[in-house]
Amino acid sequence: MVEETPWQQALRYANRANPYPFYEELRKTPVARQPDGTYVVSTYREIVALLHDPRVSSDPRKCPVAAGTEDLGEPAAEPIREALTEPNIITCDPPEHDRDRRTMMPHFVGPPQAPHLISDLEPDIRRLVDGLLDDMKGKTRIDAVDDFAYPLPVTVICKVLGVPLEDEPRFHHWIETALDALDFGPEAASEEIRSRQAGARQAVQDFGQFAAELLDRYADQPGPGMLSALVNEDGPEGRMSKGVLASNALLLIFAGHETTVNLIAHSVLTLLRHPDALEKLRRRPELIVPGVEELLRFESSVQFWHTRSALEDIDIAGTTIPKGAPIFLAYGSANRDPERFTDPDELDLERRDNQHLGFSQGIHFCFGAPLARLEVQVAVGEFVRRVQNPRLVEDPPPYRHNQIFRGPRHVLVDIDGIRD
Amino acid sequence: MTWRATVEELVREFRASGRIVIVGASLAGLRAAETLREEGFTGSLTIIGDEPYEPYDRPPLSKQVLKGWVPADHTKLPRMREVDADWRLGVAAIGLDRAAKQVRLADGEQVPYDRLLIATGTRARQWPNPDEAALDGVHTIRSRDDAEQLQKELAEPPSRVLVIGAGFIGSEVASVCRELDIPVTVVERGSAPLVGALGGVIGEIAAQMQRDHGVDLRCGLGVSSLEGDAAGHVRRARLSDGSTVDADVVVASLGSIRNVEWLEGSGLAAGFWGVGCDAGGRAFDINGVVTDSIFVAGDVARAPHVLYEYQFLAMEHWDNAVLGAEAAAHNMVNLEPNYRPHLLLPGFWSGQFGVNIKSVGVPPFGDEIVFTQGSVEERHFAAAYGHRGRIVAAVTFDHGKWLEYYGKLIEQSGPFPPPPPGWDQPPDVKPMPAEFPDPRVPTAIPDVVLTGHAPSERTAEFRPRHR
Numbered sequence: 106m107v108e109e110t111p112w113q114q115a116l117r118y119a120n121r122a123n124p125y126p127f128y129e130e131l132r133k134t135p136v137a138r139q140p141d142g143t144y145v146v147s148t149y150r151e152i153v154a155l156l157h158d159p160r161v162s163s164d165p166r167k168c169p170v171a172a173g174t175e176d177l178g179e180p181a182a183e184p185i186r187e188a189l190t191e192p193n194i195i196t197c198d199p200p201e202h203d204r205d206r207r208t209m210m211p212h213f214v215g216p217p218q219a220p221h222l223i224s225d226l227e228p229d230i231r232r233l234v235d236g237l238l239d240d241m242k243g244k245t246r247i248d249a250v251d252d253f254a255y256p257l258p259v260t261v262i263c264k265v266l267g268v269p270l271e272d273e274p275r276f277h278h279w280i281e282t283a284l285d286a287l288d289f290g291p292e293a294a295s296e297e298i299r300s301r302q303a304g305a306r307q308a309v310q311d312f313g314q315f316a317a318e319l320l321d322r323y324a325d326q327p328g329p330g331m332l333s334a335l336v337n338e339d340g341p342e343g344r345m346s347k348g349v350l351a352s353n354a355l356l357l358i359f360a361g362h363e364t365t366v367n368l369i370a371h372s373v374l375t376l377l378r379h380p381d382a383l384e385k386l387r388r389r390p391e392l393i394v395p396g397v398e399e400l401l402r403f404e405s406s407v408q409f410w411h412t413r414s415a416l417e418d419i420d421i422a423g424t425t426i427p428k429g430a431p432i433f434l435a436y437g438s439a440n441r442d443p444e445r446f447t448d449p450d451e452l453d454l455e456r457r458d459n460q461h462l463g464f465s466q467g468i469h470f471c472f473g474a475p476l477a478r479l480e481v482q483v484a485v486g487e488f489v490r491r492v493q494n495p496r497l498v499e500d501p502p503p504y505r506h507n508q509i510f511r512g513p514r515h516v517l518v519d520i521d522g523i524r525d
Numbered sequence: 526m527t528w529r530a531t532v533e534e535l536v537r538e539f540r541a542s543g544r545i546v547i548v549g550a551s552l553a554g555l556r557a558a559e560t561l562r563e564e565g566f567t568g569s570l571t572i573i574g575d576e577p578y579e580p581y582d583r584p585p586l587s588k589q590v591l592k593g594w595v596p597a598d599h600t601k602l603p604r605m606r607e608v609d610a611d612w613r614l615g616v617a618a619i620g621l622d623r624a625a626k627q628v629r630l631a632d633g634e635q636v637p638y639d640r641l642l643i644a645t646g647t648r649a650r651q652w653p654n655p656d657e658a659a660l661d662g663v664h665t666i667r668s669r670d671d672a673e674q675l676q677k678e679l680a681e682p683p684s685r686v687l688v689i690g691a692g693f694i695g696s697e698v699a700s701v702c703r704e705l706d707i708p709v710t711v712v713e714r715g716s717a718p719l720v721g722a723l724g725g726v727i728g729e730i731a732a733q734m735q736r737d738h739g740v741d742l743r744c745g746l747g748v749s750s751l752e753g754d755a756a757g758h759v760r761r762a763r764l765s766d767g768s769t770v771d772a773d774v775v776v777a778s779l780g781s782i783r784n785v786e787w788l789e790g791s792g793l794a795a796g797f798w799g800v801g802c803d804a805g806g807r808a809f810d811i812n813g814v815v816t817d818s819i820f821v822a823g824d825v826a827r828a829p830h831v832l833y834e835y836q837f838l839a840m841e842h843w844d845n846a847v848l849g850a851e852a853a854a855h856n857m858v859n860l861e862p863n864y865r866p867h868l869l870l871p872g873f874w875s876g877q878f879g880v881n882i883k884s885v886g887v888p889p890f891g892d893e894i895v896f897t898q899g900s901v902e903e904r905h906f907a908a909a910y911g912h913r914g915r916i917v918a919a920v921t922f923d924h925g926k927w928l929e930y931y932g933k934l935i936e937q938s939g940p941f942p943p944p945p946p947g948w949d950q951p952p953d954v955k956p957m958p959a960e961f962p963d964p965r966v967p968t969a970i971p972d973v974v975l976t977g978h979a980p981s982e983r984t985a986e987f988r989p990r991h992r
């Protein structure tokens with residue numbers, strides 16, 4: 106048997122809880138060609154350079170391997186992408202990307218159009234977090250994922266977008282099904298993952314159908330939230346087509362909760378593993394702002410991204426990424442790159458110059474970053490303040506299958522009580 | 526004690542009980558003071574500023590403040606950390622005695638220093654005829670007070686504003702006027718707005734942008750005189766072609782003058798172009814000898830830049846004030862070989878007519894330009910400037926996220942024209958003359974590249990070209 110590359114090992118499910126030793130190995134070759142022809146970039150400096158390089162495409166349709174025209178490796182077998190007929194802002198290049206992002210931005214954040222939209226959500230978010238913590242009163246054991254990390258982002262994103270919260274169980278199921286079949290590691294070829302893929306394709310189609318129907322409803326009768334606004338209002342550059350809008354709606358529903366759930370879960374887990382940091386945050390609540398940035402660096406919600414490819418030969422770090430090659434940018438590794446961050450494996454809530462890649466950089470910089478920051482700051486800040494004597498029950502906890510949106514499935518915590 | 530130990534002891538002692546004076550209590554002065562404390566300087570720190578205010582930020586003055594979004598007194602610069610200092614605000618430094626190591630103040634006091642930082646910046650060039658400049662309604666914008674007064678008058682609103690000079694600040698004022706729906710005439714002696722900073726090709730685009738927004742733009746013309754009414758309020762301007770413009774507010778944005786007069790007789794290399802210093806912020810004397818105790822930062826500094834053939838560049842940019850101050854302050858409390866160079870790639874941003882204009886590098890150093898990304902028609906684009914086959918600058922209109930890429934290419938002395946992007950290419954990617962008014966004669970030196978990524982690591986490296 107051929108020995109697995111550090112990247113393949115990092116992607117094995119068995120290593121989900123701790124991929125970092127493999128990342129460390131991986132960084133010895135900043136741009137590492139994989140057996141399937143993918144180029145994995147794992148060092149901070151090189152990732153940043155590629156994020157800003159206009160010869161790098163984010164559009165999978167432009168990548169011969171990923172588009173399935175060549176039978177090379179697994180990326181072709183990605184059901185989510187196949188099921189979506191239209192690109193969204195994360196899977197297309199300028200000028201489409203810029204135009205669609207500009208159209209969506211005013212309805213989400215961004216001075217000057219709506220400078221207060223996100224900050225005005227704070228009272229709601231506080232109420233939600235308070236409610237979740239109140240519900241824990243009387244319990245001695247909680248699940249920081251199911252009882253805390255999950256409900257908050259879902260409720261918030263539904264409100265922001267204008268998606269009925271009653272539909273949440275349906276799309277929760279679709280997302281889980283799709284994610285469980287999305288595998289980039291050696292196990293992708295296994296019978297189990299292959300058998301999940303048909304279901305995943307169906308789930309994404311159902312999800313797309315759901316989004317399309319919702320948009321149709323808003324076209325008939327405008328309602329609250331961003332989706333209705335996008336259906337009904339002309340931006341400076343006109344209106345988005347229904348297909349593109351539906352695809353972006355999926356992206357936002359999906360990204361708006363998946364990543365934030367994992368971030369909150371990981372934040373709780375990380376703080377429980379670092380009692381000094383937890384204590385410090387309890388004593389100095391104002392550290393929550395830099396603290397969340399550090400948590401984003403420490404356990405990136407998006408471990409890597411997989412839709413990029415080279416449109417020209419690109420010389421970087423002594424390697425030439427050939428035209429047409431898929432490029433995976435390993436954010437989770439870059440955020441622990443000792444060339445960029447001193448003592449990267451230490452958690453330092455007061456870290457200076459912490460320009461982590463937890464939200465990426467460049468034109469695809471996370472659209473939802475301001476919302477995510479606010480949610481996590483409130484959630485983690487209140488958890489630390491109110492939960493009495495929290496103790497991890499199981500370390501490491503069980504992890505979810507997916508590698509990109511890496512996160513614990515459950516984080517069981519024993520507690521003494523909930524403060525007011 | 527060894528010689529080295531003695532030196533180290535002296536540095537420690539200086540950090541503990543030395544006396545540092547900063548002249549200029551604005552962006553560069555404040556950031557330098559913070560850095561000094563950050564670096565463990567616990568001696569006495571005196572900050573002298575002729576303005577009565579605590580350090581405030583200037584970029585909003587010609588933007589948010591004029592629009593009325595932000596009151597002029599809400600522009601105070603955020604403090605990055607505690608600065609325990611003796612603030613002497615509202616009093617100017619009027620002389621420097623290097624032999625006695627004293628700064629002379631307008632109130633007669635002498636302030637002794639062991640090390641001095643000059644951060645006196647620039648001031649606005651006034652309308653040259655003093656009687657006309659004194660008319661009510663005639664403005665320049667540099668200070669909080671300037672912006673406050675002008676904002677009040679714009680809120681009236683005036684029947685027409687005349688902007689003299691279409692550099693960045695003049696163009697921003699014109700843009701604000703249009704946003705406030707005030708008729709505005711812009712008179713520019715050059716062929717187009719922004720032509721000095723960005724060249725004629727971009728200038729044409731800026732001109733079109735102004736016209737599309739209803740600015741009455743008159744290029745290739747000067748204002749010869751301003752006329753007031755009986756009450757001493759400006760009412761009319763006479764232009765060099767004999768025509769007149771009726772306006773009750775006039776904004777002269779004629780560039781800046783470096784605040785160096787107080788250094789006269791000090792023997793420093795201070796003059797029209799600023800105070801000459803090395804890349805570490807150490808001031809030169811008039812003989813070109815570097816001083817040990819006097820440092821310079823911000824708009825008033827003028828230092829050789831490795832990427833631009835060691836020409837002495839004065840960079841009147843926000844980033845330059847911050848990073849130059851940090852480097853100078855670091856060097857003030859350290860010794861060789863721990864000096865840090867200030868090797869910033871110059872950069873500028875400006876918001877006007879709904880477009881975010883940003884540049885990196887030194888565009889006037891280039892003689893060619895090529896559009897590399899986006900669409901000029903839609904005013905979302907990037908363009909690169911070249912000089913002798915290498916990229917020396919870039920400008921973006923609503924495409925700022927790409928600036929970092931061009932900055933890297935510039936630092937690496939990358940080729941011009943740069944490698945073509947994979948998508949979103951403008952139809953015409955052929956280099957053309959950039960049309961700067963004052964082309965320079967190139968000299969022959971090998972390429973220099975910047976290495977390292979943290980400010981403390983950045984150094985220059987020679988990479989002789991083999992063609």
Ligand SMILES: Cc1cc2nc3c(=O)[nH]c(=O)nc-3n(C[C@H](O)[C@H](O)[C@H](O)COP(=O)(O)OP(=O)(O)OC[C@H]3O[C@@H](n4cnc5c(N)ncnc54)[C@H](O)[C@@H]3O)c2cc1C
Nearest residue numbers: 549551552553575583584617618645646823824841842843
């Ligand atoms: C209206 C406006 C808009 C701008 N917009 C932008 C922008 O969009 N982007 C950008 O990059 N840059 C912009 N700039 C430039 C930026 O503000 C300057 O680069 C920056 O302020 C320089 O800081 P400094 O500390 O070197 O100088 P200054 O801010 O000029 O400070 C110097 C200080 O020293 C004081 N002083 C002078 N002489 C003496 C003396 N003898 N004794 C005591 N004190 C003295 C001055 O009064 C002043 O307070 C703008 C500037 C202005 C005026």
